[in-house]
Amino acid sequence: MSFLNASAMTGGYGAADILHSCDITVEQGQIAVIVGPNGAGKSTAMKAVFGMLPLREGSVTLDGQDITGLTPQERVAMGMGFVPQTNNVFVSMTVQENLEMGAYLRRDDFRSTMEQVFDLFPILREKRRQPAGELSGGQRQQVAVGRALMTEPKLLMLDEPTAGVSPIVMDELFDRIIEVARTGIAILMVEQNARQALNIADRGYVLVQGRNAYTDTGEALLANPEVRRTFLGG
Numbered sequence: 001m002s003f004l005n006a007s008a009m010t011g012g013y014g015a016a017d018i019l020h021s022c023d024i025t026v027e028q029g030q031i032a033v034i035v036g037p038n039g040a041g042k043s044t045a046m047k048a049v050f051g052m053l054p055l056r057e058g059s060v061t062l063d064g065q066d067i068t069g070l071t072p073q074e075r076v077a078m079g080m081g082f083v084p085q086t087n088n089v090f091v092s093m094t095v096q097e098n099l100e101m102g103a104y105l106r107r108d109d110f111r112s113t114m115e116q117v118f119d120l121f122p123i124l125r126e127k128r129r130q131p132a133g134e135l136s137g138g139q140r141q142q143v144a145v146g147r148a149l150m151t152e153p154k155l156l157m158l159d160e161p162t163a164g165v166s167p168i169v170m171d172e173l174f175d176r177i178i179e180v181a182r183t184g185i186a187i188l189m190v191e192q193n194a195r196q197a198l199n200i201a202d203r204g205y206v207l208v209q210g211r212n213a214y215t216d217t218g219e220a221l222l223a224n225p226e227v228r229r230t231f232l233g234g
């Protein structure tokens with residue numbers, strides 16, 4: 001069984017289902033990427049995995065344990081970290097305060113984790129006393145990722161971490177995400193930059209209208225003529 005096993009997830013926000021029997025799995029130390037058109041249900045699938053969307057059908061297991069009925073907060077305690085697509089930093093709080101907020105569930109000394117985050121993103125150490133709202137888009141995304149890392153997650157979920165950043169900053173952030181995966185953490189990431197994201201993905205999911213349209217290794221999806229034509233611009 002996979003480390004994260006989201007199976008046959010079906011549900012939505014009201015009467016109509018957005019997700020239709022959607023499956024997502026992630027292995028420890030690997031990067032899984034969800035791509036697909038706007039409105040395909042990528043963020044909804046992330047919310048479902050994190051417990052922010054009630055499922056009408058389906059289940060989610062983490063490390064072999066059924067967590068389908070758990071709240072997001074309980075899932076954080078079980079080892080899930082989630083960076084949402086929008087409003088993912090507290091703009092009026094300093095960088096350091098944002099990271100401390102990430103550790104709110106911890107009762108132990110989290111200073112060494114903060115040092116690890118600063119080692120991963122050195123610019124955050126430099127700017128730790130500045131309000132996060134004064135940082136560039138790419139630096140804010142580092143704060144958001146860093147905040148999620150403060151709980152020492154076993155699964156890190158990122159919804160469009162490179163939204164609105166330059167190609168250079170995107171490459172840099174992807175390198176850091178690879179570095180995080182190498183420490184054994186499982187990564188589940190939604191990305192608009194589909195080609196570049198699939199390039200670093202062990203596993204890729206193309207979601208269309210809430211359904212799994214294509215699932216394969218990142219490499220195989222990039223080589224699939226139909227996926228290329230329909231979703232990757234040729």
Ligand SMILES: Nc1ncnc2c1ncn2[C@@H]1O[C@H](COP(=O)(O)OP(=O)(O)OP(=O)(O)O)[C@@H](O)[C@H]1O
Nearest residue numbers: 013014018036037038039040041042043044045085
């Ligand atoms: N809070 C909500 N209440 C009702 N409907 C919603 C809500 N959030 C999203 N939806 C609808 O669910 C569908 C899927 O949206 P979702 O945000 O999951 O797509 P997405 O693939 O993440 O899109 P994007 O690429 O724009 O981020 C869309 O039709 C959207 O309008």
Ligand SMILES: [Mg+2]
Nearest residue numbers: 042043044085
């Ligand atoms: Mg989205």
